[in-house]
Amino acid sequence: MVTISDVARRAGVGEGTVSRVLNDSPKVSPATRGKVLEAIDALDYRPSALARGLSTGRFSTIGVVIPFFTHASAFERLRGVAAALHDAPYDLVLFNVESPIHRAEQFASLTGRAGTDGLLVMSLPPPATELARLVARDVPVVLVDARGDGVPTVLIDDVEGGRIATRHLVELGHRRIAFIGDDPDNALGFTSSTHRERGYREVLAEAGEPDRPELVRHGAHDRAVASRLADELLALPERPTAVFAASDVQATGVLEAARRAGLEVPRDLSVVGFDDIELSEYLGLTTVHQRLYDSGELGMRLLLDALADGTPPAPVVHDLPLRLVERRTTCPVGGARPGPTARRRRATKGASTT
Amino acid sequence: MVTISDVARRAGVGEGTVSRVLNDSPKVSPATRGKVLEAIDALDYRPSALARGLSTGRFSTIGVVIPFFTHASAFERLRGVAAALHDAPYDLVLFNVESPIHRAEQFASLTGRAGTDGLLVMSLPPPATELARLVARDVPVVLVDARGDGVPTVLIDDVEGGRIATRHLVELGHRRIAFIGDDPDNALGFTSSTHRERGYREVLAEAGEPDRPELVRHGAHDRAVASRLADELLALPERPTAVFAASDVQATGVLEAARRAGLEVPRDLSVVGFDDIELSEYLGLTTVHQRLYDSGELGMRLLLDALADGTPPAPVVHDLPLRLVERRTTCPVGGARPGPTARRRRATKGASTT
DNA sequence: GCAGGTGGTGGAACCGCTTCCACACCTTCT
DNA sequence: AGAAGGTGTGGAAGCGGTTCCACCACCTGC
Numbered sequence: 001m002v003t004i005s006d007v008a009r010r011a012g013v014g015e016g017t018v019s020r021v022l023n024d025s026p027k028v029s030p031a032t033r034g035k036v037l038e039a040i041d042a043l044d045y046r047p048s049a050l051a052r053g054l055s056t057g058r059f060s061t062i063g064v065v066i067p068f069f070t071h072a073s074a075f076e077r078l079r080g081v082a083a084a085l086h087d088a089p090y091d092l093v094l095f096n097v098e099s100p101i102h103r104a105e106q107f108a109s110l111t112g113r114a115g116t117d118g119l120l121v122m123s124l125p126p127p128a129t130e131l132a133r134l135v136a137r138d139v140p141v142v143l144v145d146a147r148g149d150g151v152p153t154v155l156i157d158d159v160e161g162g163r164i165a166t167r168h169l170v171e172l173g174h175r176r177i178a179f180i181g182d183d184p185d186n187a188l189g190f191t192s193s194t195h196r197e198r199g200y201r202e203v204l205a206e207a208g209e210p211d212r213p214e215l216v217r218h219g220a221h222d223r224a225v226a227s228r229l230a231d232e233l234l235a236l237p238e239r240p241t242a243v244f245a246a247s248d249v250q251a252t253g254v255l256e257a258a259r260r261a262g263l264e265v266p267r268d269l270s271v272v273g274f275d276d277i278e279l280s281e282y283l284g285l286t287t288v289h290q291r292l293y294d295s296g297e298l299g300m301r302l303l304l305d306a307l308a309d310g311t312p313p314a315p316v317v318h319d320l321p322l323r324l325v326e327r328r329t330t331c332p333v334g335g336a337r338p339g340p341t342a343r344r345r346r347a348t349k350g351a352s353t354t
Numbered sequence: 355m356v357t358i359s360d361v362a363r364r365a366g367v368g369e370g371t372v373s374r375v376l377n378d379s380p381k382v383s384p385a386t387r388g389k390v391l392e393a394i395d396a397l398d399y400r401p402s403a404l405a406r407g408l409s410t411g412r413f414s415t416i417g418v419v420i421p422f423f424t425h426a427s428a429f430e431r432l433r434g435v436a437a438a439l440h441d442a443p444y445d446l447v448l449f450n451v452e453s454p455i456h457r458a459e460q461f462a463s464l465t466g467r468a469g470t471d472g473l474l475v476m477s478l479p480p481p482a483t484e485l486a487r488l489v490a491r492d493v494p495v496v497l498v499d500a501r502g503d504g505v506p507t508v509l510i511d512d513v514e515g516g517r518i519a520t521r522h523l524v525e526l527g528h529r530r531i532a533f534i535g536d537d538p539d540n541a542l543g544f545t546s547s548t549h550r551e552r553g554y555r556e557v558l559a560e561a562g563e564p565d566r567p568e569l570v571r572h573g574a575h576d577r578a579v580a581s582r583l584a585d586e587l588l589a590l591p592e593r594p595t596a597v598f599a600a601s602d603v604q605a606t607g608v609l610e611a612a613r614r615a616g617l618e619v620p621r622d623l624s625v626v627g628f629d630d631i632e633l634s635e636y637l638g639l640t641t642v643h644q645r646l647y648d649s650g651e652l653g654m655r656l657l658l659d660a661l662a663d664g665t666p667p668a669p670v671v672h673d674l675p676l677r678l679v680e681r682r683t684t685c686p687v688g689g690a691r692p693g694p695t696a697r698r699r700r701a702t703k704g705a706s707t708t
Numbered sequence: 709g710c711a712g713g714t715g716g717t718g719g720a721a722c723c724g725c726t727t728c729c730a731c732a733c734c735t736t737c738t
Numbered sequence: 739a740g741a742a743g744g745t746g747t748g749g750a751a752g753c754g755g756t757t758c759c760a761c762c763a764c765c766t767g768c
Binding site: 408 | 747748750752753754755
């Protein structure tokens with residue numbers, strides 16, 4: 001391996017000078033710089049990131065913690081992250097998290113190794129002690145889609161999202177509205193589903209509907225599981241006229257179940273999802289759109305800013321907007337609809353051109 | 355920052371001993387080990403990965419080069435990669451590649467920094483010079499879905515895949531079969547689409563069909579683009595009865611175009627895709643299944659094995675099997691089919707919920 | 709013509725760990 | 739009892755950069 005002193009010897013200069021050339025220090029005469037560059041070229045010298053890091057105390061690395069096995073939305077967020085990181089002088093180290101044990105381990109080793117200059121944590125709240133440790137070590141942390149104290153956070157208002165979805169259904173005249181979401185005490189500690197459920201309950205209560213526990217089902221965040229839960233709902237003596245699923249992935253499970261039960265969507269059953277993943281547009285799924293890509297991009301930008309400033313990032317909560325995207329899986333209860341033909345045609349066309 | 359010498363002092367031992375404890379050397383007495391562990395605990399000491407790396411010459415890092423903005427299939431591969439890496443003592447450094455300039459840069463900086471112990475390159479062939487440089491530096495490289503000399507490779511037989519898809523259509527009686535794929539001279543150098551096209555041509559030639567250049571269209575790997583290309587095909591005076599799309603993403607574009615043109619799939623138009631991404635099962639898309647997840651997993655395993663052996667990995671080409679998955683977007687030409695009613699009902703239903 | 713910059717440079721110390729060598733102490737064998 | 743061989747341990751020498759300090763020409767201004 002060719003080192004800086006090889007270069008120095010070959011160029012007939014000191015090591016310090018080579019280092020200065022490498023770091024674009026202005027204090028090098030053009031002639032010397034030329035000699036050094038020539039030697040670098042001739043030897044095909046590449047500086048060692050490790051050695052540089054040890055000297056400077058920086059890693060040139062940003063860690064991204066993301067449970068990308070469980071949640072499809074993670075990828076869209078990751079795209080945003082990568083885009084924001086595009087020209088930054090940092091490498092992206094990816095930490096996947098799949099199991100709870102894995103999660104604790106992961107965080108311990110993260111804060112342990114202290115191997116990153118900054119940390120972007122997505123969709124799962126870090127243990128408070130680990131978070132504290134990171135902050136104590138001046139490692140900037142940004143949370144996306146997760147809550148934690150004292151660090152900047154990019155969030156959506158999941159409760160409001162639940163309200164938006166449910167309100168839409170209520171406005172269409174639905175009353176027997178079911179909900180399918182994650183287990184409230186899921187092992188990884190995801191909370192968005194539970195918050196969305198809260199919004200759902202609020203709107204139903206406002207509409208004067210009684211609690212109907214049989215219409216609320218929980219299970220793993222998975223299409224097949226949601227599909228089975230929907231089977232149960234659709235087999236109910238008084239089956240719901242609409243389902244609000246806590247995510248688009250789960251909503252597709254509901255669509256499958258409806259198909260299996262011989263129900264036509266939206267005539268016999270309205271379905272609303274949440275997230276607006278790529279698939280949803282194609283499927284014509286009515287859903288609550290959240291800016292997944294933007295959330296990753298913004299989170300990474302906050303982190304980069306903090307890194308550039310050298311100051312710990314301000315613990316601001318950034319609330320990304322939500323909006324209902326009405327497509328082809330919702331309609332007035334009973335299938336009646338003002339100007340059904342026009343409506344239907346338009347909806348179809350809209351979806352097909354996108 | 356607390357260092358190894360702090361620990362040594364506190365435990366009343368030498369630095370070497372602390373290091374031995376950290377690395378589970380058997381040559382430490384239980385009593386000493388206890389003292390050291392206690393000191394580590396008391397000081398909340400965490401070893402610096404950087405310093406360790408500098409000493410050992412290892413990075414504990416594996417680089418994964420993956421163009422995950424352009425290709426949806428990349429994520430499924432990444433899942434496999436992450437799974438294989440799960441318990442390995444390496445971090446995953448992700449290098450996204452989106453533009454050609456970006457690509458050259460990326461590789462230069464990769465080989466440059468020499469910041470990874472091994473490199474997994476997906477879907478795009480690395481420049482030969484950079485590959486050579488890596489090999490020269492004893493950095494093991496594994497290619498997945500890309501070709502290169504002298505390094506192990508995980509591949510599928512894209513030409514055969516093209517044959518499988520086209521043969522299926524020919525067997526259903528189709529003759530006017532169109533193809534939609536990537537630009538053969540696309541900037542990033544993807545070749546799979548071109549190979550699939552070759553298989554398509556071969557089978558058509560065997561079937562005695564003349565070349566019909568107007569039935570072959572190229573464009574960016576993108577649903578919207580594929581959709582426009584399909585519009586053109588469907589507007590042809592003699593429109594094709596079937597389309598083979600080089601990927602499922604492009605196939606969904608074709609389905610959109612068919613919907614827009616008022617054609618019913620598969621009665622009026624058969625569509626075959628390639629990849630079998632998650633979406634495809636849900637959509638009922640007939641496609642050529644390739645084991646994306648497995649490809650990532652296998653690639654990473656090869657790399658880990660090479661790293662464990664310390665030997666450069668054998669330049670073996672691993673050929674993953676392909677198989678046609680017949681779903682609901684293909685049928686005999688003209689829509690005739692044994693047991694058409696049952697078939698049709700199922701197909702229609704699928705389409706309506708999607 | 710000399711003190712006092714100033715731009716450019718070499719070299720050593722240091723970053724925090726691993727590893728090798730030397731050595732002290734304790735068995736065990738002859 | 740003394741040599742030989744094991745164990746366990748301390749300490750120093752790297753690993754390959756950065757950075758600070760000292761220093762050497764020069765050049766400027768009086």
